[in-house]
Amino acid sequence: MDVKDIFSYDWSYLLPEFIILGFATLLSLIDLFMGKRANRAVLGWLALLGVVLAGGFVISNMQELDEPISYMADMLRVDDFGNAFKLLFLGGVAFTLLLSLSYLKSGEVRHQGEYYYLLLTGLLGAMVMASSADLLTLFVGLELLSLSSYVLVGLRKKVLASNEASFKYVVSGGIATAFTLFGMSYIYGLTGTTNLYEITQRLSEAYASGFGFLVLLAFACLVVGLGFKISTVPNHMWAPDVYQGAPTPVTAFLTTVSKAAGFALVFRLLLVAFIGLFNPDQVSGGGRVFLEELSVYLSIVAALSMIIGNTMALRQTNVKRMMAYSGIAQAGYLLVPFVTLTSLFFEQVMFYLFAYLLMGFGAFAVIMVVTREQQTEDLKAFAGLYHRSPFAAVAMSIFLLSLAGIPVTAGFFGKFYIFWSAIWHENYWLSAIMIATSVVSYYYYFGIIRQMYMRPGSTEARLVFPTGAAAVVAVTAGLTVLFGIVPGAAIDYIHANFNSGFDFGSMLTPGR
């Protein structure tokens, strides 16, 4: 490893990160010198400006760069994989900010300045997680995102549910961090490096020379630890409480942005680090341990998440808790392509995450407006919505159909692509569970639809949508339908603009 002068790098490709960092710092300073009674909405607009600027630079990076650029031995890395995820995060945070601008008007959150810049530092953490190939920076990015979201969840200081939610989040997050680190420490011990690409090589040497057990232990610890961020089964219990207690825009942020960041990490840590393991005993050219053994554990996690998420959601009457269990199930679906790797892996995951971003934010925007107006988070808050605001009811139906995976929505094709790869791998039991749990999920999604159209509400007054929330709902509903009609356009765009740089074709076992 040659040591380069820190000034010899071309730092301009990291402008998106620097802009977010700069805006977070700027906002905290402005917040400090602003009068106590001044309107903090201007900070929200400034944050939005920063996010849009950063997005512009990510796109220009995508067009300028043909080769991935690595800083300080892959401590940070600007590659297509990272860029795709960064666009996703930036879009998600832009939606969050639009929702927050109307949410914060009620004054439940006293510390609005903190709210905005913690959102930006969380975003920075997510961006670092997506664009790094080193255990150290991945860990620091993960913790930056986690610590920011702990505080964001608890920002309604006077609300007991919010306090409780954030304390539960801290405790389960701390345990998950410890598991992740414990796994990382074994990986470091077996390889002596924190660089992911060196780890890939040396880990297979360690595996071949009799340290197989430690490799598996590290893998198990990482699955448990990372399961926290994406809320899959061994570590999903925090999700319902945290989603219920957090301010609704923050809940939307956690379901989509934080979960997507978790998947970026799962990909980098589990797939990149462990895909190189070969089984030395096998005479027939050596099988890939990941595809033959480790993916079985991952598929069990995926299956349990789908089953538990979808069945527990049936019993919920609180709409945010229901969405939390639905989110656990969605995480299960999203783990399926990690088990059944195909050459379309990257397109599948990105498309599903994109579709999930749209439907998640749209649904939470409607939930936010409806639950605040009705002063309850019960499912009954939706009763008679169609008569009060046909626009909201139709949009919400689109999001719910998309979440359920019913055709002519983006969610259907997201699920369809994932399902197709499971069938192609002849992984029938996993595909069967996916279909069965999807059918179960129709029940609770249609529960909301039934409330909206067929139950009389307590009032017939028109429901007024704040501008920010209305914009989010309109954009996400439009895109959900658009990509439900022409999903190929998105897939082609991902395929043409993001060359993930990982050759999955060669990883498949021959004959398939």
Next chain:
Amino acid sequence: MIFDVSLPLYLLIALILFCVGLYGALTKRNAIVVLLSIELMLNAVNINLVAFAKYGLYASLTGQVFTLFTMTVAAAEVAVGIAILISLYRNRDTVNVDEMDTMKR
């Protein structure tokens, strides 16, 4: 040196510490003790890292640098945890985790 402590012993100690921490974090009533137990788990990681930095398959300094990062982040995490606990205490007058059950299941 009189005692020749080998790598497996360090790993064993770290594993025991990790399990004690996990047990404490999952079973204790007092929220402060829960946070302390999480610190135990994180410190088990530190022992692992430092032991590997000296006796690992590829001994290198990186492990000790990693430890510094772990300690810093653990400190930040516990600071946030305590801050949240204080605001919870102001609203609820309790630090017992089994009483934090206002959200229905």
